[in-house]
Amino acid sequence: MEALRAEASPERAAINEYPLLDAKRVLRIYKKLNISTIAELRDSLESGELAQRMGDRAARYIREALTQRTQFLLYEADRMAAAVETFLLDRCRVTRAEAAGEFRRRVEVVSELSFVVETADFDSVCRRLPEFGGGTTPVAVADDEASFLLPSGILLRLCRAVPADWGSALIKATGSQRHVRKLRSTASYPEEIAVYQAAGLPFIPPELREGRDEIKLAAAGKLPRLIAESDIRGELHAHSTASDGRNTIGQMAAAARQRGYQYIGITDHSQSLKLAGGLSEEALWEQIREIDQWNERLDGIRVLKSAEVDILADGSLDYPDELLKELDYTVCSIHSRFGLGKTEQTERVLRAMDNRYFTILGHATGRLLLKRPGYELDIDRIVRHARDSGCFFEINSSPDRLDLSAENARSAAQAGVRIAIDTDAHSIRDFDLVRYGIDQARRAGLSRELVLNAMTGAELGNLLALRRK
Ligand SMILES: [Zn+2]
Ligand SMILES: [Zn+2]
Incomplete structure (x- = not known):
């Protein structure tokens, strides 16, 4: 020391x-x-x-x-990593290239890309890389390791490995440092799984390798079976042209069915959010009748009646109870008065949760990654209150939100509160964003049992009805 x-x-x-x-x-x-x-x-x-x-x-x-900008959102890093991989394989002629680092651990904001490469001529790889993207600068170059500054401002690290040592090299390059240190032995093996097996452990998914308690859990055979995109059975947060979405309810429902979903909840904005085309009470009544008609017409998918209801400054909801009662569930969100003090903001949410028609807390902290921190909230108090009153959270999958954060989602899950993995889709293309929510859910250690929209339509219907009793 x-x-x-x-x-x-x-x-x-x-x-x-x-x-x-x-x-x-x-x-x-x-x-x-x-x-x-x-x-x-x-x-x-x-x-x-x-x-x-x-x-x-x-x-x-x-x-x-x-x-230069040094931090990037995951979707930006995804694009950059794909371009680097192609360049490494096609132009630098490496035999194998695999992404590692915080990018592979799916950390929500990344500051570098890291690749493990197999090549007979590392020297020539390093001589070719400066051509990438019209000008890449070498930062440090050694025999088996090199780093470069890409034109976008992100740092690229390369680490050379031979096949016999690939697994251990990939584990080291993936990190986190704390995970690797706790793992102790990273003897040479061609596959990652063999390195873990030699340590008496099952394979630990990269999203869990933060050096928290994953090695202890793995040793005890208690690693969660992490949620996967294929477990998702529906979407619970989606906007239509009725508010600020770009597709009609019919188009959204058809796209959801094509993804193999059983249900889609339409959550247009509520009346106070005029800027985003919030629906008046009459307009929502009309939408409820429209959805009844869609459900008569559509096969293989159920459209759920819902709304993204503003939580007003005093903690009341933006529609009267007799209208909320007609919905299958609600997503309730804060879109105003971000500047309230921590206690006031927290109590605003707690009061809203006391309404029996409050179902899911939308983007709980309101953070916008790399733009603004969330509003001040006592998340622990809100988690306890959600547990006691039967409310749920969402992980908003929009790559610049990812809210709940993995850390907050972990707290909610530990309290046994279910979480929806929502895309907050404003068009049919946004459904693809679900994988970013899945990434964070996996980092939070969530298994299918804790994910609201991994339930079948029937299971979900029962649970939602229970909440309102
Ligand atoms: Zn919102
Ligand atoms: Zn929304």
Whole structure:
């Protein structure tokens, strides 16, 4: 501990907050310029001292690393990773390339891409990569490892492995560091599963490898069987042209049926949300009758009557009870007064949950990844209240929300509260987003039993009826 403490320095920790900065290189610059903080580094860049004393190349590197965007949402990273993989296989002629790192663990915001590659000539791979995307910059290149800055600003790490060692190399590159450290032995094996077996464990899915309790659970044979996309039987949060969606109820229902779903809930906005075309009471009554007609006409899918009901500032719901009563269930969300204090905001939600027609809490914290933090809420209190009053949560699968977070979903699941994996679809194309919600559900350790829309239509109907008694 003492030895580590002596080695650690706050200067170094600050450098690590910028994933594109190479700590060794920056510490060399610190020494030469006799500075010790990121702020001083910026000053020396602005004053031109850095360029004068370290050269234009160094200055350009620091400027890029300090200013370029370094964090990306998973759907952006998916696109970039696919392009990198194609380039590695087709242009760099690697025999095998497999994505690893936080990207493979499906962390909701990623700052680097990491690939394990098999190749007879790593040198030539590193010489070709700068052609990627019209200009990729090498950051550090060694015999079996290299990193590059892609034009988008994301860092790409490559690690070379031979077939006999592929499994262990992939585990190390996937991380997390805490998981790998707790695993202790990563002896050489061609497949990941063999590495785990040698440690007396079953395969641990990448989404669980955060070094929390997954190794202990695996050793005890208690790893959850994680939810998969094929377990999803319906969609419970979808907008139609009646509010701000782009497809009609009929089109949404047909697309859901084509995915093999048994049910789709139509959750257009409620009357207070005028900006998003919220439905007046009369319009919702009319939609209820329209859905009855659809259900008479459609085979193989059931359209559920619902609404995304605003939770008003005082905790009341945006429609009267006699109208809410006609719906199969509700998704209740906060779309206003984000700035309330933590206690007030929390009590607003608790009061809303006391209404027997409150079913699912929509995007619980309101966070928008890389844009705004969620509103202040006491999530633990809300989880307890949901459990006691029979309400549910959703994981909103929209890639810039992913709300509940994996951490909050884990708390809800531990309290036994069921969670819907919703896409909040505003068009039929949005149904595909469900996989991002699945990613986070898996990171939260959710099994099928805890997922509301993994239930059959009949099971769900019974559960929803129970809530209203
Ligand atoms: Zn909403
Ligand atoms: Zn919505």
